[in-house]
Amino acid sequence: MPRPMTITEKILAAHAGMDEVEPGQLINCRLDLVLANDVTAPIAIREFRRIGVDHVWDTEKIALVPDHYTPNKDIKSAEQAKMMREFAREQNISHYYEIGCMGVEHALLPEQGVVGAGDVIIGADSHTCTYGALGAFATGVGSTDAAAGMATGEVWFKVPASLKFIVQGELGPWVSAKDIILHIIGMIGVDGALYQAMEFCGSTIDALDMDGRMTICNMAIEAGGKSGIIAVDDTTRAYMEGRTERPWTEYFSDTDAEYAAVYEIDATGIKPTVAFPHLPSNTRAAEDSRDVWVDQVVIGSCTNGRLRDLRIAASILKGRKVHPNVRLIVIPATQQIYRDAMHEGLFDVFLDAGAAVSTPTCGPCLGGHMGILAAGERAVATTNRNFVGRMGDPTSEVYLSSPAVAAATAIAGHIALPEDLD
Amino acid sequence: MLFQGTAHRYGRDIDTDVIIPARYLNTSVPEELAKHCMEDLDADFVSKLQFGDILVAEENFGCGSSREHAPISIKAAGVSVIIAKSFARIFYRNAINTGLPIMEAPEAVDGITDGDEVTVDADAGVIVNKTTGKTYTAQPFPPFVKDIIEKGGLIESVKAKVRR
Numbered sequence: 001m002p003r004p005m006t007i008t009e010k011i012l013a014a015h016a017g018m019d020e021v022e023p024g025q026l027i028n029c030r031l032d033l034v035l036a037n038d039v040t041a042p043i044a045i046r047e048f049r050r051i052g053v054d055h056v057w058d059t060e061k062i063a064l065v066p067d068h069y070t071p072n073k074d075i076k077s078a079e080q081a082k083m084m085r086e087f088a089r090e091q092n093i094s095h096y097y098e099i100g101c102m103g104v105e106h107a108l109l110p111e112q113g114v115v116g117a118g119d120v121i122i123g124a125d126s127h128t129c130t131y132g133a134l135g136a137f138a139t140g141v142g143s144t145d146a147a148a149g150m151a152t153g154e155v156w157f158k159v160p161a162s163l164k165f166i167v168q169g170e171l172g173p174w175v176s177a178k179d180i181i182l183h184i185i186g187m188i189g190v191d192g193a194l195y196q197a198m199e200f201c202g203s204t205i206d207a208l209d210m211d212g213r214m215t216i217c218n219m220a221i222e223a224g225g226k227s228g229i230i231a232v233d234d235t236t237r238a239y240m241e242g243r244t245e246r247p248w249t250e251y252f253s254d255t256d257a258e259y260a261a262v263y264e265i266d267a268t269g270i271k272p273t274v275a276f277p278h279l280p281s282n283t284r285a286a287e288d289s290r291d292v293w294v295d296q297v298v299i300g301s302c303t304n305g306r307l308r309d310l311r312i313a314a315s316i317l318k319g320r321k322v323h324p325n326v327r328l329i330v331i332p333a334t335q336q337i338y339r340d341a342m343h344e345g346l347f348d349v350f351l352d353a354g355a356a357v358s359t360p361t362c363g364p365c366l367g368g369h370m371g372i373l374a375a376g377e378r379a380v381a382t383t384n385r386n387f388v389g390r391m392g393d394p395t396s397e398v399y400l401s402s403p404a405v406a407a408a409t410a411i412a413g414h415i416a417l418p419e420d421l422d
Numbered sequence: 423m424l425f426q427g428t429a430h431r432y433g434r435d436i437d438t439d440v441i442i443p444a445r446y447l448n449t450s451v452p453e454e455l456a457k458h459c460m461e462d463l464d465a466d467f468v469s470k471l472q473f474g475d476i477l478v479a480e481e482n483f484g485c486g487s488s489r490e491h492a493p494i495s496i497k498a499a500g501v502s503v504i505i506a507k508s509f510a511r512i513f514y515r516n517a518i519n520t521g522l523p524i525m526e527a528p529e530a531v532d533g534i535t536d537g538d539e540v541t542v543d544a545d546a547g548v549i550v551n552k553t554t555g556k557t558y559t560a561q562p563f564p565p566f567v568k569d570i571i572e573k574g575g576l577i578e579s580v581k582a583k584v585r586r
């Protein structure tokens with residue numbers, strides 16, 4: 001009998017061709033997917049050439065997504081996107097997404113069925129951990145790791161210890177997945193899960209749809225985590241059915257598996273939460289933050305740019321106007337989400353309210369383009385990072401929140417809850 | 423590997439957005455990136471850095487994005503080695519993979535003040551603060567990781583593998 005293992009250990013063992021693995025062990029893993037974007041691919045391609053192989057290991061198992069500075073914001077970023085595009089053509093990469101078919105990578109790949117349960121995925125982007133929401137082991141790496149992965153289909157890992165977060169109980173009004181993960185990061189800090197896998201379970205997690213689960217796993221890296229994961233259930237199966245292109249494998253933690261720590265969280269006590277500058281762990285209840293006036297609100301990104309997020313924002317914005325001192329920018333995360341939101345009439349709601357609706361892009365999330373902050377300006381954003389200078393000038397400030405708080409803030413002009421609005 | 427230089431000491435949670443802000447990520451040329459290294463945290467960093475100097479920081483150095491531009495800019499700016507209490511994991515991998523030496527040594531960090539003269543023997547895992555005369559030990563790399571570094575980074579070690 002192999003030792004009792006967590007879901008993460010089981011997935012890694014299977015991909016290393018071993019019966020069992022334990023935390024701290026160095027292993028070589030077979031990969032199911034390697035991802036890079038227009039910022040990280042150019043370096044990965046350069047390193048790939050240095051290895052001296054002519055072809056990628058598998059043209060079906062590489063995803064290249066131009067999402068950060070696209071549609072290209074300037075000549076330099078156009079050169080980077082061009083380099084990736086030409087590489088994708090030369091190597092016959094099947095999962096290359098041109099402008100018009102693209103989206104923010106971590107919303108796009110699950111939606112397109114490119115990732116599935118039981119996969120081992122590396123991406124040259126730190127929020128690759130998002131795919132844990134489908135029961136996969138997915139982690140961010142650098143461009144050099146991605147280059148080696150593209151050439152060999154393998155990567156080295158140190159098996160992470162696991163942390164278990166059991167979240168139980170019903171969420172209060174306007175409390176969402178974003179508030180759960182901000183609450184957890186506030187509790188354990190930005191290095192509270194350093195080198196570790198974060199496993200989420202409990203009745204609250206079970207009740208979340210896939211959009212909410214992806215929001216949670218997306219921000220595992222913000223606690224320093226190597227990965228975030230939620231085991232497959234009927235919600236996951238319904239999402240993957242008819243979508244996921246490869247057969248998937250379901251893994252579950254043994255009941256007697258070992259965890260570095262187990263946290264029990266009462267979801268009924270979680271309030272709408274905001275992370276103040278300049279760390280995602282610097283959290284405060286939104287109701288105690290009403291004195292923060294803002295210049296801009298951004299609703300989008302790989303954390304909260306999915307259809308559910310846009311619906312929530314629209315339900316609050318409907319029939320209301322954005323505050324005259326606020327610029328509201330809404331960014332559907334993928335073309336599909338864009339189209340669905342349009343058909344549902346959400347665009348009319350946004351436009352009537354006085355919002356700008358953007359084509360899918362990372363845009364202002366990383367201070368790239370499409371909504372950069374000037375010196376001293378403040379934004380509330382549904383994104384995942386609020387580091388110094390993240391959205392523009394080093395003296396600007398970013399406050400992280402859920403789509404509900406962001407929409408209410410856009411109307412009120414200061415951080416607000418939907419119930420504050422008349 | 424032996425290093426000697428002046429220590430430049432910073433706090434905890436130094437993230438990749440301040441190491442190299444996204445507004446400079448439209449290039450991956452090391453010399454270009456080096457010019458803006460750490461500028462949102464300390465605008466004088468690049469100008470006061472002498473080639474071979476040592477970067478010292480507290481917990482969770484390099485947290486945030488996976489941009490390899492971060493270790494690349496630090497290396498190209500002339501830093502010979504980073505000593506920190508702990509590193510964020512993607513940065514840790516990226517530093518190893520790109521051949522930027524890093525050491526986890528919490529006690530050494532506590533014993534180093536900005537401007538101290540420091541020597542590092544990376545193979546022996548020994549750090550000496552020449553200004554105070556104190557000696558510290560650092561966590562050595564696991565053999566597997568040391569092998570990557572000795573081959574000159576991940577690409578060289580993969581090259582060796584592919585040829586086999």
Ligand code: SF4
Nearest residue numbers: 104301302362365366
């Ligand atoms: S939306 Fe933001 S966090 Fe997500 S991949 Fe793009 S830049 Fe990174």
